[in-house]
Amino acid sequence: MSSRENILAAIKGIAVEQKALPEIPDFGVQGELTETFIQSILGNKGEVLSKVEFESWLPKAGFSKIVSLSFHFPEASTLTLPEDPHELEDLGLAILDGQFGVAENGAIWLEDDNLGLRALPFITEHLVIVLDRKNLVETMHQGYNRIADAVSGFGVFIAGPSKTADIEQSLVIGAHGAKSLRVVLV
Amino acid sequence: MSHPENAAEFLKDQAKSKWHDETLWFVRDKRDRISKTIPEWEELRNLASGIKDNVLANLGSYLEDFERNAQKNGIQVHWAKDGEEHNQIVLDILQKQNCNAIVKSKSILTEECHLNPFLEKHGVDVVDTDLGERIVQLLHQPPSHIVLPAIHLKKGEISALFHEKLLTEKGNEDPAYLTQAARLHLREKFLKAKVALTGVNFGVAETGEFVVCTNEGNADMGVHLADVHIASMGIEKIIPRRKDLGVFLRLLARSATGQPVTNYNSHFRSPSPGKELHIILVDNGRTAQLAREKFKNSLKCIRCGACMNTCPIYRRSGGFSYDSTVPGPIGSILSPGLDMKKHSTLPFASTLCGSCSDVCPVKINIHEQLFEWRQEITKTHGEMGKGLSMKLANGIFKSPLAYKISGNLMRAALKALPDSLIYHPINAWGKGRNLPETPKESFQQWYQKNRS
Amino acid sequence: MKSDSPHIALFIPCYVDQFYPSVGIASLELLEKLGCKVTFPLGQTCCGQPLANAGYKRDTVGTTKHFIELFKDFDYVVAPSGSCVLHVKEHSPVIPGLEKEQAELHHKVFELTEFITDILKIEKLDGRFPHRVGFHSSCHGQRGLRLSSSSELNQTPFNKARRLLENLEGLEWVELNRTDECCGFGGTFAVTEEALSIQMGKDRLDDHLQHHTEILTGGDMSCIMHLQGIATRNKQPLKFLHIAEILNQAIS
Numbered sequence: 001m002s003s004r005e006n007i008l009a010a011i012k013g014i015a016v017e018q019k020a021l022p023e024i025p026d027f028g029v030q031g032e033l034t035e036t037f038i039q040s041i042l043g044n045k046g047e048v049l050s051k052v053e054f055e056s057w058l059p060k061a062g063f064s065k066i067v068s069l070s071f072h073f074p075e076a077s078t079l080t081l082p083e084d085p086h087e088l089e090d091l092g093l094a095i096l097d098g099q100f101g102v103a104e105n106g107a108i109w110l111e112d113d114n115l116g117l118r119a120l121p122f123i124t125e126h127l128v129i130v131l132d133r134k135n136l137v138e139t140m141h142q143g144y145n146r147i148a149d150a151v152s153g154f155g156v157f158i159a160g161p162s163k164t165a166d167i168e169q170s171l172v173i174g175a176h177g178a179k180s181l182r183v184v185l186v
Numbered sequence: 187m188s189h190p191e192n193a194a195e196f197l198k199d200q201a202k203s204k205w206h207d208e209t210l211w212f213v214r215d216k217r218d219r220i221s222k223t224i225p226e227w228e229e230l231r232n233l234a235s236g237i238k239d240n241v242l243a244n245l246g247s248y249l250e251d252f253e254r255n256a257q258k259n260g261i262q263v264h265w266a267k268d269g270e271e272h273n274q275i276v277l278d279i280l281q282k283q284n285c286n287a288i289v290k291s292k293s294i295l296t297e298e299c300h301l302n303p304f305l306e307k308h309g310v311d312v313v314d315t316d317l318g319e320r321i322v323q324l325l326h327q328p329p330s331h332i333v334l335p336a337i338h339l340k341k342g343e344i345s346a347l348f349h350e351k352l353l354t355e356k357g358n359e360d361p362a363y364l365t366q367a368a369r370l371h372l373r374e375k376f377l378k379a380k381v382a383l384t385g386v387n388f389g390v391a392e393t394g395e396f397v398v399c400t401n402e403g404n405a406d407m408g409v410h411l412a413d414v415h416i417a418s419m420g421i422e423k424i425i426p427r428r429k430d431l432g433v434f435l436r437l438l439a440r441s442a443t444g445q446p447v448t449n450y451n452s453h454f455r456s457p458s459p460g461k462e463l464h465i466i467l468v469d470n471g472r473t474a475q476l477a478r479e480k481f482k483n484s485l486k487c488i489r490c491g492a493c494m495n496t497c498p499i500y501r502r503s504g505g506f507s508y509d510s511t512v513p514g515p516i517g518s519i520l521s522p523g524l525d526m527k528k529h530s531t532l533p534f535a536s537t538l539c540g541s542c543s544d545v546c547p548v549k550i551n552i553h554e555q556l557f558e559w560r561q562e563i564t565k566t567h568g569e570m571g572k573g574l575s576m577k578l579a580n581g582i583f584k585s586p587l588a589y590k591i592s593g594n595l596m597r598a599a600l601k602a603l604p605d606s607l608i609y610h611p612i613n614a615w616g617k618g619r620n621l622p623e624t625p626k627e628s629f630q631q632w633y634q635k636n637r638s
Numbered sequence: 639m640k641s642d643s644p645h646i647a648l649f650i651p652c653y654v655d656q657f658y659p660s661v662g663i664a665s666l667e668l669l670e671k672l673g674c675k676v677t678f679p680l681g682q683t684c685c686g687q688p689l690a691n692a693g694y695k696r697d698t699v700g701t702t703k704h705f706i707e708l709f710k711d712f713d714y715v716v717a718p719s720g721s722c723v724l725h726v727k728e729h730s731p732v733i734p735g736l737e738k739e740q741a742e743l744h745h746k747v748f749e750l751t752e753f754i755t756d757i758l759k760i761e762k763l764d765g766r767f768p769h770r771v772g773f774h775s776s777c778h779g780q781r782g783l784r785l786s787s788s789s790e791l792n793q794t795p796f797n798k799a800r801r802l803l804e805n806l807e808g809l810e811w812v813e814l815n816r817t818d819e820c821c822g823f824g825g826t827f828a829v830t831e832e833a834l835s836i837q838m839g840k841d842r843l844d845d846h847l848q849h850h851t852e853i854l855t856g857g858d859m860s861c862i863m864h865l866q867g868i869a870t871r872n873k874q875p876l877k878f879l880h881i882a883e884i885l886n887q888a889i890s
Binding site for chain 3: 189190193194197203207211218221222224225227228496498499502503533534535536537538539540541543544545557560561562563564614615617618619620621622624625627628629630631632633634637
């Protein structure tokens with residue numbers, strides 16, 4: 001027998017009392033949605049900007065290599081997306097559109113269509129995610145209701161910049177991925 | 187060495203042990219505070235536990251669903267009955283790619299399978315990319331905690347290590363500086379890697395996708411730059427529905443580190459065009475544990491590490507004192523199932539205080555299983571002396587007269603014996619503690635005089 | 639005392655009987671003052687907990703049978719120990735032939751403070767105890783019998799012992815850094831893991847000393863015995879009393 005058959009046969013041979021799969025209630029959050037979301041992002045060491053604030057920040061930040069796949073800021077790109085993500089090694093800034101944001105924890109959902117290349121939001125030195133404030137949901141439960149049966153090869157909830165606390169529990173931002181996350185609420 | 191010996195050793199460095207206790211207490215305290223901001227917290231724990239109950243009752247069919255859906259999405263599914271087979275599958279994939287290097291993100295399962303030494307023996311350069319894991323790897327140590335792998339180290343030790351291995355400034359202990367040095371060192375590894383391996387936090391039966399959670403982004407850096415992604419998944423990591431992720435992701439990071447969610451929660455459903463995605467479903471003792479009625483619930487574990495942070499023993503004895511891939515309370519109920527002889531002292535490394543069970547996001551009755559493992563272990567590995575004295579005690583306690591005589595004798599003896607004998611170092615009670623003062627009569631004697 | 643009032647059996651743990659008769663006396667007097675008809679059934683031994691926790695539950699059949707036979711005919715069984723009560727209810731082996739009596743017994747065994755608050759329904763005790771009191775929440779009472787809320791759980795905070803103590807005139811309740819951390823006694827753990835046990839006890843004592851506890855109390859004399867043993871050895875200025883002793887003194 002193959003290991004597959006072995007394992008499945010072993011499981012089949014064990015009588016485990018049947019338990020029904022529980023239904024999940026639609027838990028919400030207390031408090032105003034946008035404010036809760038903003039507080040969550042700040043708590044995750046991200047920043048939240050308005051469109052105007054972002055537009056004034058971007059030129060001052062002085063990035064030479066920018067990829068923008070955002071529908072809101074198509075003109076911000078200084079280079080076109082390569083085929084090989086390795087070429088993004090020295091990318092300064094990626095600007096992407098998020099599909100929706102979760103107020104309780106600041107997690108923002110992106111799929112292949114939003115990412116161009118899956119490596120993009122990780123390899124870039126800094127990350128901006130643009131989010132329509134209409135697309136805020138309360139908790140992860142509404143988040144997954146929203147994703148529902150959508151099919152994407154890859155999807156990710158990003159909630160903040162790359163961080164670590166592996167040295168004496170001291171929080172350090174910028175472990176391997178993006179060193180900052182700015183969320184532009186439009 | 188047994189747990190008591192290892193613990194006593196760890197406690198010798200009082201300052202470090204105290205720091206270890208306080209640091210992990212801080213993490214637990216953060217977890218306590220954030221869990222209290224969620225009014226439905228206890229309901230979420232019930233739901234998570236209920237979902238996992240259903241998984242354990244239908245594990246076979248969920249695994250088959252998962253496999254079918256994953257294959258439909260272009261994922262190559264492998265099955266491994268044990269660590270050895272798992273390691274061989276990884277090596278075969280590497281050899282097929284003509285590749286002798288691999289980058290890994292955190293996977294306790296691969297620690298359990300001892301993948302690193304196996305691959306290294308076959309000439310593969312293995313790089314752990316989680317910062318904590320990279321630190322312990324450079325020290326040739328296993329992780330001492332499943333979520334905080336290097337929690338047993340002080341920044342001075344890490345600074346010295348990085349000075350030697352990564353040529354950082356001597357004596358620079360700034361965590362930001364050391365992290366930046368690791369970032370540069372590992373980025374080079376990520377950019378060169380052809381094959382990347384990750385663990386799996388959750389596998390979804392209905393979609394065939396799996397989820398990997400990190401804060402550092404190292405899993406994603408590895409797999410999206412490599413041509414081949416291998417995911418190692420214990421068969422108990424399966425959950426039925428995508429919407430179940432809502433429950434588990436709300437619990438996982440809050441329980442683990444007291445943060446609302448990990449910063450990267452990646453859902454892998456199919457490989458990028460032109461790339462390969464493999465998943466290895468590993469048993470390695472899990473079906474055996476499922477067959478143990480009293481212990482099967484330990485398979486509900488989502489590896490958050492909360493029971494370690496809360497455990498007053500773990501905090502003061504350190505992860506290595508358990509000498510087990512998964513240390514702490516959950517390790518003490520998982521490991522005896524893998525090797526009862528080796529891990530026979532672990533279920534006794536507890537006061538049965540129950541904090542682990544109350545903190546567990548999937549409500550595993552950890553302390554009750556510790557009690558049950560004790561009953562099993564004494565059947566086959568009971569020390570003779572212990573068994574004998576206990577039997578004797580049973581003889582005394584079931585007979586009131588015998589109890590009375592021995593009690594009177596004991597009190598009389600304690601009164602008569604010199605302190606030097608009672609507090610002799612071989613007497614473990616008296617080494618660091620005084621005995622209570624001996625009263626002139628027992629309560630029973632008082633009662634008979636005053637109430638009968 | 640009404641003649642038809644329920645008949646309560648006092649269950650005194652073996653080490654309390656032998657080492658702390660004053661705790662047995664205080665428990666008895668306290669219940670009597672609260673109007674209870676109390677008997678101490680003679681011939682009590684040990685509930686079997688030390689054996690069961692050491693992995694020899696199967697060897698406690700004799701003691702358990704003895705326990706059931708001794709206590710089965712009372713209306714309630716009350717003990718000044720959460721740990722022994724928890725053992726009787728959850729960890730004693732099922733005794734063939736006495737299943738019914740055993741199951742009934744499990745519903746009428748109570749730890750002293752929960753008996754006062756939940757069965758006697760006493761909301762507050764009138765009395766005076768002008769001291770600064772630090773409470774050690776013993777794990778088996780707290781997380782086993784749920785005598786107080788756990789810091790791990792998201793629940794409305796409560797503490798049955800505190801409810802009784804707090805109303806005593808002059809009593810100052812000590813707030814600790816870690817309200818419900820284990821003291822490290824743990825039965826045989828105290829000797830098999832001696833180094834850890836002592837360290838845990840020291841850490842608990844430090845918390846009390848930092849917060850100027852004058853009298854350290856609790857519902858389980860085993861934890862107190864361990865803590866007192868360490869404090870005495872290290873000449874730390876703390877007094878130790880079982881909660882029954884405080885309540886009994888306060889309302890006299």
